Amino acid sequence: MFIYIHLPFCLSHCIYCDFYVELKATEDRRQAYLNALKQEIAHYLGQATHCSPIRTIYLGGGTPALFPAEEIASLLSLLQSFAPFAPDAEITLEANPEGMASLPSDYRQTGVNRLSIGVQSLQPNELKRLSRVHSRDQVFRFLDQVRTAGFQNISIDLMYGIPEQTMETWQDTLSQAVQLPIEHISMYGLKVEEDTALDTLIRQGRMALPMDEDTVDMYEFAVNYLAQQGFQLYEISNLSKPGFESRHNLNYWDNNEFWGFGVSAHGYINQVRYENARNLQHYQTNPILRVENHFCTPQEQLENALIFGLRKRAGVSIVELERRYSVDFEKQYLPRIQRYLDTGYLHLEDGFLKLDPKAIPVSNDILSAFMD
Ligand code: SF4
Structure with a gap:
């Protein structure tokens, strides 16, 4: 845990x-x-x-x-x-x-x-x-x-x-x-x-x-x-x-589950991203209340895995991604990201997809290519 x-x-x-x-x-x-x-x-x-x-x-x-x-x-x-x-x-x-x-x-x-x-x-x-x-x-x-x-x-x-x-x-x-x-x-x-x-x-x-x-x-x-x-x-x-x-x-960044406890805390358990009451009085009145509960669809889980995972220098393991999220990476994403691979903003190396350091200032644009 x-x-x-x-x-x-x-x-x-x-x-x-x-x-x-x-x-x-x-x-x-x-x-x-x-x-x-x-x-x-x-x-x-x-x-x-x-x-x-x-x-x-x-x-x-x-x-x-x-x-x-x-x-x-x-x-x-x-x-x-x-x-x-x-x-x-x-x-x-x-x-x-x-x-x-x-x-x-x-x-x-x-x-x-x-x-x-x-x-x-x-x-x-x-x-x-x-x-x-x-x-x-x-x-x-x-x-x-x-x-x-x-x-x-x-x-x-x-x-x-x-x-x-x-x-x-x-x-x-x-x-x-x-x-x-x-x-x-x-x-x-x-x-x-x-x-x-x-x-x-x-x-x-x-x-x-x-x-x-x-x-x-x-x-x-x-x-x-x-x-x-x-x-x-x-x-x-x-x-x-x-x-x-x-x-x-x-x-x-590995998109794994975690508990979040306390006022305004966020957590991710059983594929649900939740948020607690955002104000002390509300929280203390009912500390078990979740003010937001969002069930992440398989597509959202996949997008999160890519978006969080690309923050890591080690990048995202394609084999692991395909195993965990039942996706054919090449078919689903290669056409969308080809231009970033061509410009050197993204790299596919030894089975890992990585963000180039020079892409960090423009990473939001690149990461949006993974969103449906
Ligand atoms: S108010 Fe200052 S010390 Fe407190 S959490 Fe924010 S940044 Fe940190």
């Missing part, structure tokens, strides 16, 4: 963020939320006829590290009462450099063995522009602390395309980032989501994003530079040292 749990509280709301986030993680509010979450987990896992071992758990948010270690431990032991953890289970906790509610070593003792840390930038001005509450120095201190506490699998998020960011500041952030004790980098282009504070600032002309060509250059520079530093791109936005790829996220 693969499990995502959404823990929605944050210290403040970053201007670009459109995740479901609540402020004020007081003890009462955390307890009320955990009670609802446990009710949801017990309801669905209690009903499941067969729970295979838990292979990954991803505690995302929000800022899950605002929940003290004993509260995280209580969630993990509830999950364990329904299914054993696989011996090499990957258990990730998202945290921010400004700190955690408990000591890092206390989280390590709960069984959490991977951290994903929202660094975003190592430039004081950019952090400020993003309204992040941590400083560059806090990043270095925090990373030292968590490494000393025994975390040997640490990922950081970095962002490019930040207002007023230049290639020089991005290069400086990357050269500092590789000095940190980390095994994995998720690298995101800043997207302006509708109705965020950033959206308003941009519409009012009070902030401007770098030009698209510049962000493409930033992406390409990072992929090449980080490869020289030992971080290989294994998915459009993710790089790691060998053996430290995120197994939880690979499961999404």
Whole structure:
């Protein structure tokens, strides 16, 4: 089993963020939320006829590290009462450099063995522009602390395309980032989501994003530079040292099923993609309510397998695709994608269909060729 749990509280709301986030993680509010979450987990896992071992758990948010270690431990032991953890289970906790509610070593003792840390930038001005509450120095201190506490699998998020960011500041952030004790980098282009504070600032002309060509250059520079530093791109936005790829996220890109628990969480079980209530009050009133349930037709499953799978550098195995989705790939897709194969945007190599790195900026057009 693969499990995502959404823990929605944050210290403040970053201007670009459109995740479901609540402020004020007081003890009462955390307890009320955990009670609802446990009710949801017990309801669905209690009903499941067969729970295979838990292979990954991803505690995302929000800022899950605002929940003290004993509260995280209580969630993990509830999950364990329904299914054993696989011996090499990957258990990730998202945290921010400004700190955690408990000591890092206390989280390590709960069984959490991977951290994903929202660094975003190592430039004081950019952090400020993003309204992040941590400083560059806090990043270095925090990373030292968590490494000393025994975390040997640490990922950081970095962002490019930040207002007023230049290639020089991005290069400086990357050269500092590789000095940190980390095994994995998720690298995101800043997207302006509708109705965020950033959206308003941009519409009012009070902030401007770098030009698209510049962000493409930033992406390409990072992929090449980080490869020289030992971080290989294994998915459009993710790089790691060998053996430290995120197994939880690979499961999404392999179009496999996963449970999603918590407010605004999404899941994919028994071919149904579902979504939970998007607001805390609604969720806590009825935590087992799914506000969306979409049964994926065989054609949609196939399209998802191609669209998610092409995000991986390894690409999509044609044999596996044909076996799993009963499709004749050559007959159904070759005529549609021939022009991308001719231009080198797609490759068919050793039985795998792969997206060329130069196609990443235009990947949406290419991926739409797989949709009916
Ligand atoms: S810390 Fe992360 S989840 Fe919280 S508001 Fe900022 S970007 Fe969103």
